[in-house]
Structures are given as C-alpha cells and as structure tokens.
Amino acid sequence: MNFLGDVVAWFTTASHWQGTNGIPHRMFEHVVMSAAAVGAAIIVAVPPSLVLGHLRKFGSVAINITNAGRAIPSFAVLVLAAQIIGIGAEPAFIALFVLAIPPLVTNSYVGMADVESEIRESAQGMGMTGWQSMWRIELPMALPVVLAGVRTAAVQVVATATLAALVAWGGLGRYIIDGLAQRDFVQVFAGAFLVAVLSVLTELVLALVQRFTVSTGLTHRHKDKNEPFVGAATVVEPISVTQGEMH
Amino acid sequence: MPAPAALTHATVLAQTSEPWIRWDWVSSHTDQILTALREHVILTLIAVVVGLLISIPLALLARRWHWFEAPVLSATGILYTIPSIALLALLVPWTGLTRTTAEIALVSYTLLILIRNIVAGLAGVPADVREAAEGMGYTSTRQFGRVELPLALPVIIAGIRIAVVTTIGLVTVTAVIGQGGLGQLILDGLIRDFRTEVVVGSVLCVALATIADLTLVAIQRIAMPWTRRGRTT
Numbered sequence: 374m375n376f377l378g379d380v381v382a383w384f385t386t387a388s389h390w391q392g393t394n395g396i397p398h399r400m401f402e403h404v405v406m407s408a409a410a411v412g413a414a415i416i417v418a419v420p421p422s423l424v425l426g427h428l429r430k431f432g433s434v435a436i437n438i439t440n441a442g443r444a445i446p447s448f449a450v451l452v453l454a455a456q457i458i459g460i461g462a463e464p465a466f467i468a469l470f471v472l473a474i475p476p477l478v479t480n481s482y483v484g485m486a487d488v489e490s491e492i493r494e495s496a497q498g499m500g501m502t503g504w505q506s507m508w509r510i511e512l513p514m515a516l517p518v519v520l521a522g523v524r525t526a527a528v529q530v531v532a533t534a535t536l537a538a539l540v541a542w543g544g545l546g547r548y549i550i551d552g553l554a555q556r557d558f559v560q561v562f563a564g565a566f567l568v569a570v571l572s573v574l575t576e577l578v579l580a581l582v583q584r585f586t587v588s589t590g591l592t593h594r595h596k597d598k599n600e601p602f603v604g605a606a607t608v609v610e611p612i613s614v615t616q617g618e619m620h
Numbered sequence: 621m622p623a624p625a626a627l628t629h630a631t632v633l634a635q636t637s638e639p640w641i642r643w644d645w646v647s648s649h650t651d652q653i654l655t656a657l658r659e660h661v662i663l664t665l666i667a668v669v670v671g672l673l674i675s676i677p678l679a680l681l682a683r684r685w686h687w688f689e690a691p692v693l694s695a696t697g698i699l700y701t702i703p704s705i706a707l708l709a710l711l712v713p714w715t716g717l718t719r720t721t722a723e724i725a726l727v728s729y730t731l732l733i734l735i736r737n738i739v740a741g742l743a744g745v746p747a748d749v750r751e752a753a754e755g756m757g758y759t760s761t762r763q764f765g766r767v768e769l770p771l772a773l774p775v776i777i778a779g780i781r782i783a784v785v786t787t788i789g790l791v792t793v794t795a796v797i798g799q800g801g802l803g804q805l806i807l808d809g810l811i812r813d814f815r816t817e818v819v820v821g822s823v824l825c826v827a828l829a830t831i832a833d834l835t836l837v838a839i840q841r842i843a844m845p846w847t848r849r850g851r852t853t
Contacts, residue, residue, distance in 0.1 A: 376713050440785075443782070443789065443829075444785050444788070444826050444830055444833070445822075445825075446788075446789035446790070446792040446803070446806075446825050448789075448792040448795075448803060449806055449818075449821065449822035449825060449826075452806050452807075452809070452810045452818050452822070453818060456809075456815050456818055528701060531703070532704065532705075532706075533703075535703050535705050535706060536705055536793065539796070539807070539810065540810070546705065549706065549709045549796075552709070553709070553712075553796060558712055561709045561712055561713075562713055564706075565705075565706035565707070565708075566706075568705070569703070569706045569707075569710070572701050572702055572703055573701055573702070576701050
C-alpha cells in the first residue's frame with residue numbers, strides 16, 4: 374500500500390532521527406516526563422496509602438478515588454492545568470502527576486487491606502510489632518496489587534503525555550498534533566505508531582518487573598484472569614494480565 | 621520586534637486573569653453547549669451499544685470454547701493499551717476525520733471491559749446453583765436465561781457502568797479529529813484561551829458521567845431487586 378510505503382519512507386528519512394524534533398529526542402522527552410510524573414506520584418501517594426491500608430482507615434475514600442478519577446477526563450485535567458499554570462512542560466507534569474495518583478492510592482490501600490486477618494494475626498502471634506508485620510508480611514503480599522497500580526498509572530500517563538502536545542509540550546504527541554494540524558497523515562500515523570509501541574512496551578516492562586519482584590510463593594494467588602471489573606476489584610487485577618488502565 | 625497579534629492577545633488574557641466562568645457567554649451560547657452535550661451522549665451511546673453487540677457473542681463463544689478466551693482477552697487488551705489519541709491517529713488515513721473513526725476507537729475500548737465482565741459474571745455463577753438447575757430438569761438454554769444470566773447480571777452491569785463512564789471521558793479526546801462533543805468546547809477554549817469554555821466542557825463531562833453512572837445503578841436496583849443488599853459498586 375502506498376500510504377504505508379510513505380510511512381516507511383518517513384521512518385527512514387535521516388532528518389527525522391536528528392535534532393529536537395527527531396524521534397530519539399521526542400521519545401526521550403516522553404519517557405522522562407512520564408517517569409518523572411509517575412515517580413513523583415509514587416513517592417507522594419504510595420507510602421501513606423500503604424499505612425492507611427495497614428490500619429484499614431479511610432477505605433471508602435481510597436477506593437472511590439479511582440472511580441471518581443475515571444469520571445474526570447484526562448484531557449480536561451490537562452487543559453485545566455494549562456489554564457492555571459500556563460502552557461509548556463509544567464502543566465503537563467502537574468496533570469500527569471495528578472492522573473497517576475488515584476490508581477496508586479487505591480491499589481496500595483486495597484493490597485494492604487486485603488491481606489487476610491489470619492495472616493496478620495499469625496504475625497502478631499509470632500510476636501511481630503505492627504511495623505514488622507507491615508514491612509515483612511503485609512507489604513510483600515500486597516506487592517502484586519501495588520505494582521498493578523503502578524502499571525495502570527504508568528500506562529495512563531504515557532497515553533496522556535501524548536495529549537500534552539496540545540498544551541505546547543513536546544513528546545511523541547507532537548507528531549500527531551502537528552501532523553493533524555498540517556493534514557500530514559503520514560506523520561500522524563508514524564507518531565501514533567511510536568506512541569502505541571511505547572505504551573505496549575511500558576506495559577510489558579512493568580509486567581516483567583512485577584514478575585521478578587513478587588515472591589514466587591505468592592504468584593499462584595493472582596492467576597485468575599477473569600476477575601471482574603467491580604469498583605475496587607477493577608484495580609486489584611486491573612484488566613487482563615497484559616493490561617493496565619487508560620487514557 | 622512586536623510579537624504576533626494572536627500571541628500577544630493570548631498573553632494578555634493569561635495575565636489579566638480571565639475569569640473562570642462568564643455566565644453571559646453561557647447564556648448566549650446555550651444552543652452550542654446543548655448541541656455539544658447531545659453529540660457527546662450520542663457518541664457514547666453508539667459506542668457502548670455497538671460494544672455490547674460485539675462483546676456479547678464474543679464472550680459467549682469464549683465461554684463455550686475455553687481456548688477462545690485467552691486470545692480474545694489478549695487482543696482486546698492490546699487495543700485497550702493503545703492510547704486513544706494514537707488509535708484515532710492510526711485510523712485517520714483509512715476512515716478520515718469522521719465520526720466513524722471516533723466510534724471505531726471508542727468501541728475498541730469498551731470491548732475488553734465488557735467481555736471480561738460478561739465472562740467473569742457467567743463464570744462466577746456457583747457450581748451448585750448450576751447443578752441444582754440441572755437437577756430440576758432445566759434445559760441448557762432455559763438454565764442460561766433463567767438462572768445463569770440473572771446471577772451474572774450485576775457483574776455485567778458493573779462492566780457496562782465502567783464502559784459508559786470511561787467512554788464519556790474518552791469522547792473528549794476525539795475532539796482532536798473534529799468530533800468530541802464536549803471535548804470540542806474544551807479544545808476550543810484551549811485554543812482561544814477562553815476559560816469559560818474549558819470549565820463548561822469539563823464540568824458537564826463530569827456531570828454527564830456521574831448521572832449516567834447513577835442512572836445505571838438505579839436501573840440495576842429496580843430490575844434486580846436481589847442485588848439491593850450488600851455492595852454493588
């Protein structure tokens with residue numbers, strides 16, 4: 374097909390691999406921005422949520438924050454951030470940071486709160502303090518769920534970072550937004566292809582991280598692919614094994 | 621050298637702290653707002669209905685032939701991972717800047733949610749209930765319609781709720797290909813640096829999602845009185 378030939382030609386054009394609008398630089402921007410936003414959100418959201426999950430306090434807030442977050446379009450969050458802070462990298466960062474928080478909070482909380490009481494009581498019975506039980510028993514058991522939240526957040530952030538081209542930031546979304554503005558659909562397609570590849574890679578890499586950091590004694594516990602989307606359960610096993618949330 | 625007029629204009633607006641909402645604009649543009657809202661509802665309804673029409677047979681096939689389940693969930697899962705704006709952009713060369721493009725993308729995102737919940741809902745029917753139905757002499761069709769489906773419905777409805785709310789949010793993104801209902805207001809407000817439009821679009825979008833979700837909860841409570849007790853969310 375001629376169009377796909379043009380896309381291949383676009384990818385093999387040397388100038389598309391150089392300079393600030395080149396693929397390596399745009400990819401780098403996209404990855405760094407996403408990693409920074411998710412990293413900051415993890416630092417801010419995960420520790421308090423783990424503690425609250427351990428104490429089983431404020432559960433309804435922690436669980437419903439994801440449901441509420443789903444109703445707020447990420448596009449609106451991004452544009453509102455741009456209205457408050459101005460255009461460029463800062464509103465993009467703030468919006469992505471905000472969007473990463475709900476799945477992290479919910480999954481960290483649910484992961485900790487769902488550790489069976491028998492296990493917590495056994496830990497207590499063995500003479501562990503609350504802190505020891507949390508750190509050595511509950512956290513390892515909650516890890517798959519917490520990491521599922523990280524995956525959900527990361528995939529969503531990578532997706533929304535694409536939209537950040539609309540508020541005059543860089544990243545791979547530039548190709549899509551600029552291409553649409555110029556009716557250059559070859560560039561649009563190339564950009565979309567790169568974004569899709571990056572999203573799927575993010576998902577796969579984090580799935581691998583999850584596989585290698587979760588205790589093998591636990592892995593059989595999370596094989597049920599068909600756990601439904603029901604409020605919090607959504608987040609517990611976000612989607613199928615290969616998936617995260619969205620957009 | 622003087623800055624271009626448009627840029628100066630935008631800068632001035634940002635500096636003079638444009639109010640978040642201008643009610644006079646809202647009252648003089650009610651028609652435009654309502655059109656965007658209607659468009660948003662239509663885009664969402666089409667996406668979820670078509671999504672259901674595709675998901676139901678696929679989920680039933682996955683239930684009948686177990687080997688079919690993994691490929692269906694993986695394929696729809698990959699679709700789900702692709703960012704909405706990228707999927708739209710991938711479709712544009714073939715289907716143009718049209719509603720069809722928007723709907724293909726929106727439907728794609730409902731599939732994983734709906735199929736998973738239909739499959740999970742049916743799989744969640746307790747085995748002893750199935751056996752009891754069989755023991756009472758139900759044919760498999762009757763057992764499905766009278767026993768399994770009603771018991772699976774709460775999980776299926778939960779999937780529909782998530783699909784609807786997710787779609788309402790995603791519709792805003794289709795504004796970048798000239799569709800998008802309320803997203804069009806948000807995008808327009810962004811381009812013109814006019815906060816009122818951004819606020820109106822965003823607030824209505826959240827309100828629409830909330831109302832749609834509550835409506836589905838109400839339908840569930842009326843149609844399925846047995847789910848009233850205990851948590852449904």
